[in-house]
Amino acid sequence: MGVERDRSRQRDETLPWRKWIKTARWQKLRWFVLVRDLFTCQKCKRIETDTSQLVADHKTPHRGDERLFWDDENLQCLCKPCHDVVKQAEEQASVHQRGVWY
Template identity: 75%
Template sequence: MTYLPGDRQAFDRNRDQQGWRKWYKTARWQKLRMSVLVRDLFTCQMSGCGRIEGDTSQLVADHRRPHRGDELLFWDERNLQCLCKPCHDGAKQRAERRSDI
């Protein structure tokens, strides 16, 4: 990624992201993700959806409140919910961009 002179904030933000992205590849995350999916009965928690999905590759353990690299929020099971991929990739992302979350 190339940065314009004076774009220190963007550089710092990108650098910080690189650290926490690797957390998603850990056995600890996989175990936590599955416990959230089981807790929520493989059911999308998005208001108005409620889709039950047996294919776990189509489900996301979503952070209710974006963690933005905050390790405590990232690993907090109470901050996680089961969402189907369409809700996560659509409505949830739009809400986060609007800062509704």
């Protein structure tokens, strides 16, 4: 548990954009996306009533680009399983192609 907390703290310090997720602006944008997409995962099409199990996911990874981060057209509603498994696998594949993570 402490290891994950330390990793999260380190990412917060090295990736300034992570602070944006903790803002009221992000919470408002996230809610807008969930409502717009009717609480429906855009990958598996499951409707999820527990909003803690939904993610406002960036279609195109922003990698710190504010324009992409805040663009509601670049966001989609995903359920946590699709985000945590499918989307993360896609991003990891991208890292291997580029050879870097940024």
